Amino acid sequence: MAMHLTSSAFRDGGTIPVDYTCAGAGRWPDLSWSAPPPGTKELAVLVFDPDAGGGGFVHFLAWGVAPTARGTTGNRYPGGGTPGMNGRGSEGWVPPCPPAGGPHHYEFTVFALSRTPRIAPTANVRQFLAAISGSVVASGRLTGIYGA
Numbered sequence: 001m002a003m004h005l006t007s008s009a010f011r012d013g014g015t016i017p018v019d020y021t022c023a024g025a026g027r028w029p030d031l032s033w034s035a036p037p038p039g040t041k042e043l044a045v046l047v048f049d050p051d052a053g054g055g056g057f058v059h060f061l062a063w064g065v066a067p068t069a070r071g072t073t074g075n076r077y078p079g080g081g082t083p084g085m086n087g088r089g090s091e092g093w094v095p096p097c098p099p100a101g102g103p104h105h106y107e108f109t110v111f112a113l114s115r116t117p118r119i120a121p122t123a124n125v126r127q128f129l130a131a132i133s134g135s136v137v138a139s140g141r142l143t144g145i146y147g148a
Contacts, residue, residue, distance in 0.1 A: 036112030
């Protein structure tokens with residue numbers, strides 16, 4: 001099942017405004033998503049740059065978000081969840097900041113999970129994806145582009 005994920009900051013496939021990048025204020029973009037399927041136990045959110053070297057870069061990761069949540073506002077990422085490790089090895093949002101050489105794609109994904117996964121708070125993206133494998137009942141993706 002698909003969930004619909006949007007942002008008031010940019011459209012799917014569109015350019016992420018500078019204010020949401022390291023060249024600007026580095027703000028977290030407002031996101032909105034549709035209701036997950038009945039029986040969803042929790043939501044998870046991942047922001048990933050597959051164009052970054054070394055297999056990609058995690059800009060944000062969180063799980064344990066209430067299934068009643070319908071988005072984020074006011075420069076706040078999803079609350080009530082457990083933050084995972086970003087590509088810098090810390091918790092929280094890392095704004096887009098690609099090197100010169102072409103634009104990067106930033107994939108914002110919300111996952112609806114049928115069970116509560118067992119994930120260590122220090123989990124990286126590979127551990128996170130392995131832990132939710134088989135429990136994703138719906139998801140939505142929004143891709144923003146930034147860089148020259």
